Amino acid sequence: MTDFSSICRLLSVAAFVQACSSSSCPVMECWLVQEKVGRGGGLTGATMQEKSLLHVRTDAQSHTDSHHVPSDISPSRVYVITDPAATLCHHSLNPPRGSIQKPQCEINPFLPQPSSLRWVTSLTESALSPIYLQADWFSASFQGLDEQLGVSAITRAPTGTKDHDVVLSVTSKTMSASSRLGEPVTLDCGFWADPSSPLTATGFAVEWRYQTRGDGRLVLAYDGKTDRLAETREEGATLDFEGLHTRGNASLILQEAKVRHSGTYICTVYLPYLLAQVAIELEIVEPPSLSLYPSPLPLAVPGQTISVQCEASGFAPLSLELSWEFKGADGKSRSLGTGSMSGHKQAWDGTFSQSSRLELDTSRLDLGRGGEVTCVAVHPGGTRRASVSLNIIGFSSPSIEDSMAMVGVALVLYGLIKFVSWTLTGSGSDKTDGQDKKQK
Ligand SMILES: *[C@@H]1O[C@H](CO)[C@@H](O)[C@H](O)[C@H]1NC(C)=O
Numbered sequence: 001m002t003d004f005s006s007i008c009r010l011l012s013v014a015a016f017v018q019a020c021s022s023s024s025c026p027v028m029e030c031w032l033v034q035e036k037v038g039r040g041g042g043l044t045g046a047t048m049q050e051k052s053l054l055h056v057r058t059d060a061q062s063h064t065d066s067h068h069v070p071s072d073i074s075p076s077r078v079y080v081i082t083d084p085a086a087t088l089c090h091h092s093l094n095p096p097r098g099s100i101q102k103p104q105c106e107i108n109p110f111l112p113q114p115s116s117l118r119w120v121t122s123l124t125e126s127a128l129s130p131i132y133l134q135a136d137w138f139s140a141s142f143q144g145l146d147e148q149l150g151v152s153a154i155t156r157a158p159t160g161t162k163d164h165d166v167v168l169s170v171t172s173k174t175m176s177a178s179s180r181l182g183e184p185v186t187l188d189c190g191f192w193a194d195p196s197s198p199l200t201a202t203g204f205a206v207e208w209r210y211q212t213r214g215d216g217r218l219v220l221a222y223d224g225k226t227d228r229l230a231e232t233r234e235e236g237a238t239l240d241f242e243g244l245h246t247r248g249n250a251s252l253i254l255q256e257a258k259v260r261h262s263g264t265y266i267c268t269v270y271l272p273y274l275l276a277q278v279a280i281e282l283e284i285v286e287p288p289s290l291s292l293y294p295s296p297l298p299l300a301v302p303g304q305t306i307s308v309q310c311e312a313s314g315f316a317p318l319s320l321e322l323s324w325e326f327k328g329a330d331g332k333s334r335s336l337g338t339g340s341m342s343g344h345k346q347a348w349d350g351t352f353s354q355s356s357r358l359e360l361d362t363s364r365l366d367l368g369r370g371g372e373v374t375c376v377a378v379h380p381g382g383t384r385r386a387s388v389s390l391n392i393i394g395f396s397s398p399s400i401e402d403s404m405a406m407v408g409v410a411l412v413l414y415g416l417i418k419f420v421s422w423t424l425t426g427s428g429s430d431k432t433d434g435q436d437k438k439q440k
Helices: 002-013 017-021 118-124 241-247 400-425 429-439
Strands: 027-037 043-057 078-082 104-109 136-143 150-157 163-172 176-179 185-187 190-193 205-212 215-223 228-232 237-239 252-254 263-271 274-284 289-293 305-315 321-328 333-337 352-361 370-379 382-391
Touching: 043 104, 078 150, 118 205, 118 215, 118 228, 118 263, 150 274, 163 263, 163 274, 176 185, 185 274, 190 263, 215 237, 228 237, 289 370, 289 382, 305 321, 305 370, 305 382, 321 352, 333 352, 352 370
Parallel strands: 027 104, 043 078, 078 163, 176 274
Antiparallel strands: 027 043, 104 136, 136 150, 150 163, 163 190, 185 252, 205 215, 205 263, 215 228, 237 252, 263 274, 289 305, 305 352, 321 333, 321 370, 370 382
16 A cells, blocks of 8 residues: 555656546645533534645545644644445545635544434434444545535544544435436435444344425335334335435435435434435426417418417426517518516416516517517426417518419409309200209
């Protein structure tokens, strides 16, 4: 390992920084946030932030380079974190040296304690070695550069030392997810627990909570010790139980995305006395369906005002811009503005509908003899269009074709009149009519 890191150092001189950093673990700057200790020695409730430096490694034997401590970090705030699962060595937590964007990191002192939640209490039924708990504990949370990776870890160091071991880590690779309506959704969450820790022998529990604007509810809770789903408050929500036990895959599966599923989901994994959690944002995005009324449009004469309505329905979230375009015979499109927007309505399934009414003044010269009127809906789920053709009958300024047609019609009419008057004055038409009636 020492050899490898020295090779890396050499290579990075030769500008192979990327190759090396992607296969090694990061040295991260991290905020240490803890409650202030007041004069009396008690906690004041106020917090203080201090910069710290974390050296991450995957095994306790590997050497860490502890020379370069930035001047704004106290040497007493330099920690070594051993993460055998290498979760913290993900490339998004280890940007190339000198990059402006940095992964986010915060560590807080953590106090192990038994949970009173029904699906977790079984984990602490038998009193476990409290000596193991007497140590320095941290809860650390990390967010990768791509804003997709979130890791939360509980680490332990023998009291007074700076060498922490990851005991539990919970990871999500979809910190923000989006889905179309009605599709199955998987919210990624996985965990790793140190098999050498006495806490992992007992079992684990998994809990998914939903939260949005102050409204929180339990989605499901699973007691891994008794292998029992303690609670499911959400229809169609499940876990992959085999993957959960074999690979620590605690991903939440929602069978059918609904509008009310939009919000924040918190995946919490419990070990006896410990818990770690990650939050995942889910947005259900469904573009609108458009319909135009009336369709087809009635024939219009210049000067007439035709009213067209565009109704967008079945969309979510409520973020929609409707506008109108017109494409004339010249093939050029131009804007007809936004029309007048209606208020929105919400359907039983949570989707929205909204419409825009356009008053088309056909005396406007630029409409010519008509063309295509299009309603354009711009939505986070995509842009949708619907068109209808507009025909303006050109009485006021007849085109050549119109004039020819009129001459033609006049000629035919003239011919008809001529013919009718000839038949009336010629052979006796009254007689023929009379015979027809008799036959019936
Ligand atoms: C976890 O389980 C989900 C649902 O079965 C699956 O889609 C996903 O690929 C699994 N993840 C891993 C890392 O195995």
